[in-house]
Amino acid sequence: MSRLTERRTVRTLCQCAILIALGILLHVAENSIPFFTSAMGGKLGLANLVTLYACLTMGLPAALTVGLGRVVVAGLLSGAPTAILYGGAGTLISVLAMVGLGRLAGRHISAVGLSVAGAACYNVGQILVARLLLGSGAVFAYLPVLTLIGAFAGLATGTLIHRIKLPDRR
Amino acid sequence: MNEHVTALDKLLFVGVVLLSVLGILLVGLLPRSKGEMVEVRVAGELYGTYPLSPQTLHIPVAYGEAVVQIGPDGAAITEAGCPDGQCMREGPISQSGQSLICLPGRLVITVTGKGGGADVTTY
Known part of the structure; x- marks a missing residue:
């Protein structure tokens, strides 16, 4: 491995670690404010800020690492291991969708649109896992409620990221 | 990616x-x-x-025991044992097709008509 690629690898590793730590912090902070957690099972999802940031600045492998890493550690910390399955599936689908859509739509889309699309895909992933785990199609009745809350949550997180000056993609 | 909010952004949100x-x-x-x-x-x-x-049902779930209370207004989950307790804030339910769901406990309560619950899974 050349000196340069080694430096890049170390930098990516450090960025992933910092973003995962930041994501865990946001997750715990949001969960400790009851107002944010009580809306019909939907929530703001501040921690998804770091996933979105990684999608926009770091590429698919790093974005998946950040998103899934945060979900696993935060899930273990909050004492609800099944949350890892819901959050994991949601994150996987939303990261794939955001990175894919970002490449496809190019200049026709901004962080706001990517965030809204990512939020909707996150909800679809959650509901698919719920269908598998609960064995009842009744869960699909919750999907439109979640995507409605998710649209506004995605708008909020997307707007926050939009206000940040993102570094150039390296 | 565009620096400014685009028409596609708005279309996605409204959609x-x-x-x-x-x-x-x-x-x-x-x-x-x-x-x-x-x-x-x-x-x-x-x-x-x-x-x-x-009647009152005691159901063993992942988090211990859930209690389902069926009264004149229908069925409600009165004790879930799970950390968030979202399902306890909804209900009671009494119409066929309605359901209460406890995600952490992986518990689903569905009200069905006479012929079973087939109409629940169609949407």
Whole structure:
């Protein structure tokens, strides 16, 4: 491995670690404010800020690492291991969708649109896992409620990221 | 990626909101009738079916024990044992097709009509 690629690898590793730590912090902070957690099972999802940031600045492998890493550690910390399955599936689908859509739509889309699309895909992933785990199609009745809350949550997180000056993609 | 909010951004947001509202309306407009039975599922398995008449059920779930209370207004989860307790804030339910869901406990309570719960899984 050349000196340069080694430096890049170390930098990516450090960025992933910092973003995962930041994501865990946001997750715990949001969960400790009851107002944010009580809306019909939907929530703001501040921690998804770091996933979105990684999608926009770091590429698919790093974005998946950040998103899934945060979900696993935060899930273990909050004492609800099944949350890892819901959050994991949601994150996987939303990261794939955001990175894919970002490449496809190019200049026709901004962080706001990517965030809204990512939020909707996150909800679809959650509901698919719920269908598998609960064995009842009744869960699909919750999907439109979640995507409605998710649209506004995605708008909020997307707007926050939009206000940040993102570094150039390296 | 564009630095500014684009037309596609707005279209995506409005599209998701409209589809969600449409979905909520569709679920709300599903034909309902007075339920007859309560179907209890734990972790995907049918745990039992009970008549919709006043009684208290104790159901073992991942987080200990859930308590389902069936009263004159229908069935409600009164004790879930799980950290968030979202399911305890909804209900009681009494119309066929309605359900209460406890995600952490993997518990689903569905009210069904006489002919079983087939109408529940169609949407």
